[in-house]
Amino acid sequence: MNAAEEQPMSPYERIGGAPAVTEAVERLYRRLLADDELAPFFTGTDLVQLKRHQVALISQVLDGPKSYAGRELAEAHKSMDISVGQYKAVGAHLTAVLEELDVPRDIIDTVGQVLESVAPDVIGADD
Numbered sequence: 315m316n317a318a319e320e321q322p323m324s325p326y327e328r329i330g331g332a333p334a335v336t337e338a339v340e341r342l343y344r345r346l347l348a349d350d351e352l353a354p355f356f357t358g359t360d361l362v363q364l365k366r367h368q369v370a371l372i373s374q375v376l377d378g379p380k381s382y383a384g385r386e387l388a389e390a391h392k393s394m395d396i397s398v399g400q401y402k403a404v405g406a407h408l409t410a411v412l413e414e415l416d417v418p419r420d421i422i423d424t425v426g427q428v429l430e431s432v433a434p435d436v437i438g439a440d441d
């Protein structure tokens with residue numbers, strides 16, 4: 315018996331590991347920067363570092379390598395006054411990217427649950 319048969323593949327492995335996550339994050343930020351309502355948030359942000367952190371975080375969420383070393387999400391977003399609508403818009407872009415890349419539905423659902431669970435850490439405006 316080889317090692318691959320002993321354990322089910324993680325979501326991270328099923329979607330294609332690091333290259334797939336990197337491609338998803340590239341596409342996500344291309345969309346966010348093309349969205350007139352969201353792009354202004356990223357003015358002045360070090361996008362190389364942000365993408366690196368985002369790849370690490372998503373990999374971790376998908377049971378890949380645990381290497382996220384960025385700030386807590388609440389700490390990173392606290393002064394941005396992100397509205398519920400803006401939050402949902404980012405989530406919709408991420409979901410659309412995963413669909414574009416043919417990520418299996420159960421994995422998209424898992425990501426959706428994580429997005430819901432971190433919403434209170436990211437949303438900062440009352441509307």
Ligand code: HEM
Nearest residue numbers: 355356359360367368371384385390396400401404405436
């Ligand atoms: C949907 C859930 C979200 C997740 C999982 C997430 C995740 C992250 C992560 C991991 C970082 C890097 C933190 C660090 O470098 O220490 C970050 C930074 C950032 N996020 Fe988010 N984010 C989310 C939603 C949003 C939304 C809705 C916006 C704006 C509309 C946003 C705007 C930003 C900006 C501008 C930064 C960079 C902050 C800086 O340069 O200091 N994020 N986010």
